[in-house]
Amino acid sequence: MARTAAGDKRFLELHHGKYRVVMTVPKVLRKAMGTTKLKRQLGTDSLAVANETKWAVVKDLKEEILAFERQTFGAGRADRQAVLQQASELAKTLSDYGPEERGGLARAIVEDTVQGILGKPVGYREVSPWMARTGEAGDAGTRIPVYDPNRERLADDFVNVAMNGGLPIANADAAYKEKRLRVSPRTEDDHDRALRMLGAFCICQGLGDDATKVDEYVVADFVAHLENEHGMAARTIKKYVSRLKLYFDYLKSLRQITANPWKEAVVYMPTAKNSELERPFTEQEVVTLLTGKCKQALRDVMMMGALTGARLDAVVDLKAGDVIDNKAFRFKPQKREKGERFVPIHSDLMEIVGRRLQGKKPEDDLFPEYPRDPDKPKVERSFRASKHFTTYRRSLGVDDMVAGKRRSRVNFHSFRRWFITKAERSGSPEPLIAAIVGHTRKGMTLGHYSEGPEMIAAREAVERIKLPPLDGSPVIQPEAITPRS
Known part of the structure; x- marks a missing residue:
């Protein structure tokens, strides 16, 4: 049964009538940290409020554990790397000497270095x-x-x-x-x-x-x-x-x-059943998400994800200059893509594109509502949009959790799966769909030598994809041969 946001008790426990966040410390760090769990009070007896406020605390606790791990064991820590590099070079130097010379030389050098590492008591x-x-x-x-x-x-x-x-x-x-x-x-x-x-x-x-x-x-x-x-x-x-x-x-x-x-190295990959795999949104879920109450920026992002099949990061990172003659989006390469690609703009997106281009220069962001965090340069701009979407999706009950799995079977990527499903059912050939969404095309001929299909064929394929009725009309869910729902 799907777990709703209101009943989600992940990272939560009730203590003296109030909810608190509980984070398990990895076993390898428990002795050094002196505890098996980190706990932070939320000061509320409302599960709904606790679910809204817990994620910031969970993030802080995770960062606390990560910082401790880096400080204690971190192989990538700059000072640790420099010290152990020095030790490795010293070991090579000492290997050129005989046992007697090596012992005296090692004591003289190692003792001085160790004292420098230890610092003041x-x-x-x-x-x-x-x-x-x-x-x-x-x-x-x-x-x-x-x-x-x-x-x-x-x-x-x-x-x-x-x-x-x-x-x-x-x-x-x-x-x-x-x-x-x-x-x-x-x-x-x-x-x-x-x-x-x-x-x-x-x-x-x-x-x-x-x-x-x-x-x-x-x-x-x-x-x-x-x-x-x-x-x-x-x-x-x-x-x-x-x-x-x-x-x-x-x-x-x-x-x-x-x-x-x-x-x-062998990693056992259990075979997942269809009922456990991440899946496309159903037609009704698409209607629920696109007609629910949310901010305009999030609604625009969802519409573009649904009608381009693009990943969230590619959509959020668009610049005004990436809208080519109001005919196509230029998406940056993602995953294993070797270069940028062009995707025709669906007619249902023209109002959004026109509104978002107003007063913008080519270098301006198409979605300034999701800026990059200057304090976290490695975090994608889409991170904030992803959090907003997840919170919004759960608030509408669009969720599909499987016992033993951390991720829901539906997420923003489900728009991409929905787009590909609709493209197949509308009669578009697989190589054309793969070219539009940026998947590797099969074989040497299409995957290596071909420059891809013509834009006119891609435009026709994109236009054949139709949103379910958003005006309250009955929603029909087609039956699939291999359903994941």
């Missing part, structure tokens, strides 16, 4: 008589400096790499991003997160921050760790494994490792 403690008897350095009453635990952990890892050799996992991260990584900001964040999680896992397993110790068994254990300890979905794990495989390919190209252990 944050306090002192005295050696108790019992500690003195059990062999702790110093006599009873001796004051021992206490250092910041994060700096102590970094110093331990420095010593481990310097004395035992190894290669910090993020050793080549900066060069990799400069020379190889050509992805969206969101995918770059996935790459950073994958390195952090792998570094944290290796350290907790006693391997240290060392890419050379990542073999096929570590890979298998890491995949199992993400599934069992973090509870990640198979698709999410596969995404991180893909990021790590490409990065370790780069390490291999630099001769820093001899083999890429991620090539043989």
